[in-house]
Amino acid sequence: MDLAAMFSKMFVSNGLxxxxxxxGVVTFIAYxxxxxxxxxxHGSAVAIFAGLVLAYIGGSLTGGHKGFASIPMxxxxxxxxxxxxxxxxxxxxAFGADxxxxxxxGIAGVLSLFxxxxxxxxxxxxxxxxxxxxxxxxxxTIGAGVVTFVVGPVTGAALGASSEVxxxxxxxxxxxxxxxxxxxxxxxxxxxxxxxxxxxxYGGLMGTTSGTAAGxxxxxxxxxxxxxxxxxxxxxxxxxxxxxxxxxxxNAVMG
Amino acid sequence: xxxxGVALLAGCMFAGVFLGDVLGVLLNVKANVGGVGFAMFFLxxxxxxxxxxxxxNEKSQSGISFWSAxxxxxxxxxxxxxxxVAALSSGPLAILSGLLGTAIAFAFVxxxxxxxxxx
Numbered sequence: 001m002d003l004a005a006m007f008s009k010m011f012v013s014n015g016l017x018x019x020x021x022x023x024g025v026v027t028f029i030a031y032x033x034x035x036x037x038x039x040x041x042h043g044s045a046v047a048i049f050a051g052l053v054l055a056y057i058g059g060s061l062t063g064g065h066k067g068f069a070s071i072p073m074x075x076x077x078x079x080x081x082x083x084x085x086x087x088x089x090x091x092x093x094a095f096g097a098d099x100x101x102x103x104x105x106g107i108a109g110v111l112s113l114f115x116x117x118x119x120x121x122x123x124x125x126x127x128x129x130x131x132x133x134x135x136x137x138x139x140x141t142i143g144a145g146v147v148t149f150v151v152g153p154v155t156g157a158a159l160g161a162s163s164e165v166x167x168x169x170x171x172x173x174x175x176x177x178x179x180x181x182x183x184x185x186x187x188x189x190x191x192x193x194x195x196x197x198x199x200x201x202y203g204g205l206m207g208t209t210s211g212t213a214a215g216x217x218x219x220x221x222x223x224x225x226x227x228x229x230x231x232x233x234x235x236x237x238x239x240x241x242x243x244x245x246x247x248x249x250x251n252a253v254m255g
Numbered sequence: 256x257x258x259x260g261v262a263l264l265a266g267c268m269f270a271g272v273f274l275g276d277v278l279g280v281l282l283n284v285k286a287n288v289g290g291v292g293f294a295m296f297f298l299x300x301x302x303x304x305x306x307x308x309x310x311x312n313e314k315s316q317s318g319i320s321f322w323s324a325x326x327x328x329x330x331x332x333x334x335x336x337x338x339x340v341a342a343l344s345s346g347p348l349a350i351l352s353g354l355l356g357t358a359i360a361f362a363f364v365x366x367x368x369x370x371x372x373x374x
Contacts (some may be wrong), residue, residue: 024330026335044327051334059340068335081332087291089329091268092322094295095302108371115363120356120370127352142348146356154285174342175353181334183357191364201367205360209291210337214330221327229292236279236288 008073015076022077026050045185045218051081052178090213090228097225101196108197109230112204117238120146120207121246124172136251138165143250144242145169146176148208151238158243177211183217193219196226203227207234260311260318267297 011018022032030047055067064070069078079085124143133139141161145168152169161169162177184193184202192198199216206212209231216227268291275290282288302319322352342349 013341018331020328023332023335026331027328030331033270044330047327047331048334052337052339054335055337056339058335058345059338065338065341066336067339077332078336080329081334081336085329086333087272087294088264088268089322089326090291091271091294091298092264092319093326094298095264095316095319095323096298097295099299099303105371111370112363112367115367116360119359119363123356123359124352127348127355131348142352143354145349146352150286158285159298163258171341171346171349171352172356174338176293176351177359178337178339178342179354179357183361187361191361193364194370197371198364198368201371202364205363205367206357207360210330214334217327217330224294224326229295231288232292232295236275236282236284236286239279239284239286 011073012075016079017076018074019080022074023080026054042185043219045251048181048214048218052181073166086210086213090209090224090232093221093225093228096222097229098196101226102200102229105200105230106195107149109200109204111209112201112230113234113237115145116205116207116234117241118246120176121242125250133165134254136247136254137161139254140247140250141165141169142172143246144238145172145175147171147238147242148235149177150235151242154239155242155247159247173208177208180206180211181206181214181218184212185218188219193223196223198208199223199226200230203230203232204234207231207238210236256314257318257321259315260320261322262318263301263305263311264298264319264322265313267301268294270294270297 029049030050031043034043034046058068058070066078069075077204122142124146125139128139128142137159138161139158139161144155149170152173153166156166156169193202203212212227212231216224271294272290274293275287278288279286
């Protein structure tokens with residue numbers, strides 16, 4: 001009787017249930033660790049960071065691209081953290097959000113989307129240029145990657161960028177997403193990220209759904225729906241602006 | 256029953272995501288435009304109506320609040336499947352541009368909050 005094989009087969013064939021156990025254990029340990037800091041770091045921030053560490057371990061052990069879920073036994077974590085349940089849970093957080101707070105946001109909320117997309121795009125272009133990518137298509141694709149890791153490849157495909165450039169654009173977007181997850185709880189007080197309006201501006205400026213979702217959760221779970229509400233328009237807007245207006249503007253400046 | 260709340264939540268998600276997809280096609284964009292945002296908007300409206308009119312009782316609401324309590328665990332699972340290795344090993348171009356892009360966006364948060372409170 002090969003107990004180890006039986007055990008791992010159980011995990012493989014009941015992936016989602018196994019994920020509940022893994023995440024439950026990680027969360028428990030994370031909250032205990034956060035307790036040691038006497039509440040200075042929120043448990044959810046530690047848990048999310050622990051998730052990223054697991055992602056690094058899983059990715060470097062297997063050479064796969066799905067982080068911890070690259071390990072076959074833990075593939076179920078990929079289902080639990082995948083787009084379907086993530087969006088379902090994000091929508092559920094709207095239950096209890098206050099429509100009056102959202103209405104107060106107004107023009108500044110819309111403006112946050114444009115500023116967020118354009119500044120990211122410009123930063124990406126500047127770095128791409130410094131690293132020797134002087135053709136407009138590559139610069140625009142890397143710029144779009146800094147917007148989010150979805151906008152980068154969408155823009156690259158639309159403009160016909162090389163796969164190397166597309167890979168860089170995805171990596172830049174992932175770095176941004178991970179940075180937002182880690183940095184948000186650290187800078188929340190400094191930026192006054194304490195009310196629904198600020199959360200909506202933040203969502204619109206950062207845009208990365210995974211980054212803002214995790215970052216805001218670590219600051220105050222009550223503010224998550226407000227940040228998610230604006231962030232969800234960001235990727236769509238980015239896919240709209242980057243391969244069209246922003247690319248043409250860059251072409252006009254560089255060409 | 257809890258399933259009524261879960262079904263309402265699921266229905267809102269589909270309505271929103273479908274609207275986002277349609278909007279994406281209309282705008283000629285290869286992405287969903289604001290789908291989750293629309294879904295959240297529908298849920299806020301319908302859940303408030305349901306509570307006011309009495310058809311969304313406490314048991315049904317518990318179906319929604321369960322998923323909202325599962326939100327952080329799902330985010331933990333999500334962070335554990337990011338391609339962190341690629342992000343760290345892709346070289347300074349991706350890392351620096353990602354970092355600076357985030358820093359600048361952070362810097363605009365207080366600026367916009369000030370604007371928003373004036374308007």
